[in-house]
Structure formats: structure tokens, C-alpha cells
Amino acid sequence: MNTQRNILLTNDDGIGAKGLRALEEMLRPYGNICVVAPKEPQSGMSSAVTINHSIRLIEYTREEGMVRYICTGTPVDCVKIAMSQLFTDNKPDILVSGINHGANASSALVYSGTLGAAAEGVLYGIPSIGFSLATHHDPDADFRGCVYFGRKILEQYFLRPPALDVFLNVNVPDIPLEQIRGIRWGRQGKGAWIKEFDKRTDPHGHPYYWLTGEYRNDEPDAPDTDQNLIGQGYISIAPHHLDSTHYGELERLKQNWSLE
Amino acid sequence: MNTQRNILLTNDDGIGAKGLRALEEMLRPYGNICVVAPKEPQSGMSSAVTINHSIRLIEYTREEGMVRYICTGTPVDCVKIAMSQLFTDNKPDILVSGINHGANASSALVYSGTLGAAAEGVLYGIPSIGFSLATHHDPDADFRGCVYFGRKILEQYFLRPPALDVFLNVNVPDIPLEQIRGIRWGRQGKGAWIKEFDKRTDPHGHPYYWLTGEYRNDEPDAPDTDQNLIGQGYISIAPHHLDSTHYGELERLKQNWSLE
Helix, strand or coil, X not given: CCCCEEEEEECCCXXXXXXXXXXXXXXXXXXXXXXXXXXXXXXXXXXXXXXXXXXXXXXXXXXXXXXXXXXXXXXXXXXXXXXXXXXXXXXXXXXXXXXXXXXXXXXXXXXXXXXXXXXXXXXXXXXXXXXXXXCCCCCCCCCHHHHHHHHHHHHHHHHCCCCCCEEEEEEECCCCHHHCCCEEECECCCEEEECCEEEEECCCCCEEEEEXXXXXXXXXXXXXXXXXXXXXXXXXXXXXXXXXXXXXXXXHHHHHCCCC | CCCCEEEEEECCCCCCCHHHHHHHHHHHHHEEEEEEEECCCCCCCCCCCCCCCCECEEEEEEECCEEEEEECXXXXXXXXXXXXXXXXXXXXCEEEEEEEECCCCCCHHHHCHHHHHHHHHHHCCCCEEEEXXXXXXXXXXXXXXXXXXXXXXXXXXXXXXXXXXXXXXXXXXXXXXXXXXXXXXXXXXXXXXXXXXXXXXXXXXXXXXXECCEXXXXXXXXXXXXXXXXXXXXXXXXXXXXXXXXXXXXXHHHHHCCCC
């Protein structure tokens, strides 16, 4: 086993998250770890970058085989500043983001900071994976299944690497390790959030709104969606890319529209 | 012409942006306009949502055929709160986001708040378009070309609507209206930002970083990328979808990996 790999870790729950400690444990056997994680929780930050103010990068802890930095920006900022300031001579051999406290399947991919960071890795030409545990954002979630099966996935990853224009999205069901039924390849399921706001009134009589909502699964019977695989007790693994062009519709519209 | 359409407008440059005024002008002939725009500039916010604090929705101006609201959240929050609080009985017939002060081609799609809002429209089943002008974020940019050609695009859109699982991404070159060579169908170009941070030292001797960078075009000779079409003086129009699964790589990895 090559233990000389350079590994970049980040997340969107922030430097103090238990899921990040679990990710460090998962990756320790595979090389030297550099953690660059957000100072504050950054759930739902998608691929946001910080433009209108400056950010900081602060060394936090340093030990044998692992150095941790705090970044005051978003998950994508963490990747960008790591590449710009820390990996100036050598690219990381792999970027791993997570382990997110909460599933990142179906439309959650659109909003996920965890996967925003993995997508940013692809833009830098780094092999990238995101891991998420399908807990309801429980800060004290049990990550043993993630660590155990995550290593199986990493072994395959190093042996037979995916194309460099994809990142992998791994979702682990929130059930005891012994009950996990295995790992299955999935695709992004269709669905959306509904009933999204909790409207309240402040002491001055003015309304304000908290984002909340329920997930509506638009393919409840599909055997191969990420969302449904998790629901059935499987770990879902799916490759994603950044070219969102819909080529079929491009050809159709090209024929149909008159733009002269 | 059906002037009874319900039109939802938003942007990521904020309620005061000149590009939003140009979008209102572009859409006025087509129906009743509801603007829900961010209070503050939200460039680079991608599909971020506000989870860790609450947001406000404030009526700003009301006139014949147009009502404007300010939302204190992100562009995606604007769409979500419009759908949850304002369009409770009737869906908008179309959502238009922009006109962004700056191009949203190639990898900029990943970070764009303008297109984050258009993508959110797709999740709500609303026909959605994003418009961007390839200016270098000039607040006083000339949007006449956008308005003129935008209406040509809207006429085709209403006549021959795209599939509901795509949004259109329109980028207009920053040249005088008379010099625009026409409208061309494009695809998302490949490229990334490099040299991304400007490192400075504060008066206390500590470093801080501003996001900046140069765009590296990885397909400089491709005839059909959004980025290159704009560079050649064409308006680029491209359909995008939200399923980012890479199906080819999914099949290949399914065959190659051993996950038992």
C-alpha cells in the first residue's frame, strides 16, 4: 500500500464536525493528510465562493501525518485556497469531502457544500470523492459504517481510478454497520423539496422565514436511484460530472427554433 | 401576444442592479411581472440556500403590471420564497434570471447565482432562463443588445418551449448592438480559473486573501462552446439540466469495480 499519498480533506459542517474526524480516521492508512475545513458550518452552500470580502487561512493543528487548517470561507474556497497556498508544488493525489451529517442524494446535490468541494476538485484535475451519512443532521451520528465501507471504496478507487472529469458521490444509510446490505452503483434520483418555509412573526409584528421543507421523491419505485438505494439499506455510489449541457435538447432546439 | 403571463424575475446582483432594470424592460410586453431579488449582491453564490439564519421578504415597489420584492437571502432563496409565499395558487409561466453583469459560460456555471436561480426554477417545474452580459462586472454596462436579442429568444421560447427539465443559459457579448453577429446554440466549454488569490498582509502582520484569478480556456479552438461563441461576437444559448450523473462512467465503473 502506498502510504506516501498526499490527501486533501474538507467538508461543509466545519472543522469541529464529528464527520470530519471519521473521515480523517478513514483516510489515515493511505497517506499524509492535509485538512482545510471551514471555520463555520457551511451546509447548503453549494459551489458558492466568497467574492465580496476577503478570507483567512489559519493553521490549526499539526501532528505526524496530519496538518489541519481553518478557512473562513465556503467549502469551495477551502479547496481553492488549499490549491493556491498549500499545494503549490504537488497536487493532492485525492480530495475527499465529508463525511456530511446528512444525505446528499437526488436534488440535494444541487445545494450540497460537501459536493461543491468535490466538484471543485474536478476543476483542479484532482480525483475527488464526497461522503455523506444519511442522518438527520445528528451531530453525534455513528460513522462506523462509513469508515468500514469507505475503505473498501477507496481500495477500488486507487486500483481502478474513475475518469478525471467525474467525482464520486457516496451516500451511506444511517443504520448500524452490521445492517448495511452492501454497496450499489446508483444514479441521481429525481425529486424536490416542498413546503419549504416556516413563517414566523417577530416581536415587532414583522414576518420572517426559516428554510425547512419535506422531500418529494418523484421516482419512488426506481431501483437504481441514489435516494432509493439508501432507503433500502444500501450504500449508493454514483459518478457525476460538471458539464450540465443537455445534448439531446440542444440538438432538438437547434432544429426547431428560428433564430435568424 | 398573450400579455396575461405571470413572470417571475430574479438576479444575483441585487435589487438595485442595472441589469435587473434591463430585464424588466425586456419582459414588460409579455405579462405581469413579479420581481423577487436579493437585497445584497450575491455573485458567486451558486445554488446556495440560507439554513443557519432566517430570511425576510419585503414588498419594495408596486405599479401597474409590476411588483418588486426584496429578499434578504440568496438567489435560490428568492425563487423558493416567491414560490412558497407569492405564487401559492398559480405557478409563474416563466422565470427569468439576470441580466447578470458578467458572463456565465464554461465553469462559471458552477458558481453562478444567476443560473442557480434558473436551476431552482427547473426544480419547481417552471420554464426558466438565465441572461448574462459578458461585461467585466461594469455596473453601468450597456444592455441594449440583451433586450433586443432577448426578445427574439423569448418569442421562440413561448412558441416552441424547451423540455421542462432544462433551463436555458443565454450569454451576450459586451459589444454594441449593431456588432452582435447573431444567436448561436452552444455547449458548456471546458476551462477553469487559475492564479486565484491575491494575498495581502493586514496592519497586524497577518495574511488575508481576496479571490481573483484568470480564466484558462481548455478548448480555445472549439467552434461550439459558449465561451468561444461569445468571444466571436455571437450570443450563445445553451440548454442545461440538473441530472449530473455521468452515465458512461457509471456503466464502465459498474463493470470494472469489485464491491462485494
